[in-house]
Amino acid sequence: MAGMPHHPGPMQPPRPVPYEGLRIGNQEREQVIEHVKTAFEQGRLDKIEFDERVDRVMKARTHADLIPIMEELYGPASAHFAPAPPQPAGGLVSSNERLGAGAAHLLPLLGFPILGPLIVMLASGKTAPFARSHAVEALNFQLTVLGASIVLSITLVGLVLLPMVLIAALVLGIVAGVKGIEGKPYRYPLTVRLVK
Known part of the structure; x- marks a missing residue:
């Protein structure tokens, strides 16, 4: 649908969000939180950093609010909302x-x-x-x-x-x-x- 962010398949490279001012919903927030959880489990974030980023995600209103969080995890030009990394069957943690x-x-x-x-x-x-x-x-x-x-x-x-x-x-x-x-x-x- 025109104006909606593109959600690439799991094997496609991340694509930038076309409209940074576009309002976000719970689905976009959940996708970014999954990336933050994965970074925490991999040891790339400590608990304080994890909590701070989750708080920022929950307060986000537009894609522009989420872009810096994704860039902190994956570097510049990573302003995307690709599906979260695959998780073990039955939940986030085995x-x-x-x-x-x-x-x-x-x-x-x-x-x-x-x-x-x-x-x-x-x-x-x-x-x-x-x-x-x-x-x-x-x-x-x-x-x-x-x-x-x-x-x-x-x-x-x-x-x-x-x-x-x-x-x-x-x-x-x-x-x-x-x-x-x-x-x-x-x-x-x-x-x-x-x-x-």
């Missing part, structure tokens, strides 16, 4: 990766605070970026909790606060595990990220 991501957060609650996330991280390698990103986040959180526990146990005030820290860690671990199983990204608060 069930094995979701289970691995959930396990990275829940294994510490079963008595493997460092070893659990470390095993998931090493087992994921480059073939399961979503599970690995969750495992890295869980490992950094567990290392932070361990460090905080050692520091707090030195003082009387710290000994009073320590149970609250451990309860908060338990709750956050459950929340993170559920997010991982759902195939969603998660970022712990107040975490020192030593492992990348």
Whole structure:
């Protein structure tokens, strides 16, 4: 239809949007969000960058608002809204990766605070970026909790606060595990990220 953006097939090169001032709808927003999700899962964006770009996409009104986001992901002359990269059957993230991501957060609650996330991280390698990103986040959180526990146990005030820290860690671990199983990204608060 005249005036509508062209949607190339999956094997065709991206084509520019003819009218930057053209209003967009939910379909265009969803297509760009899929590209942003893929970049996050590939490790090209961190969680803060991912959230910032999703927010910009949701506030976009015209193609001109979406073009800079696509250019940040693919470079200049990438102002296109091609179909999102193919995803695993059954959802954005495969069930094995979701289970691995959930396990990275829940294994510490079963008595493997460092070893659990470390095993998931090493087992994921480059073939399961979503599970690995969750495992890295869980490992950094567990290392932070361990460090905080050692520091707090030195003082009387710290000994009073320590149970609250451990309860908060338990709750956050459950929340993170559920997010991982759902195939969603998660970022712990107040975490020192030593492992990348």
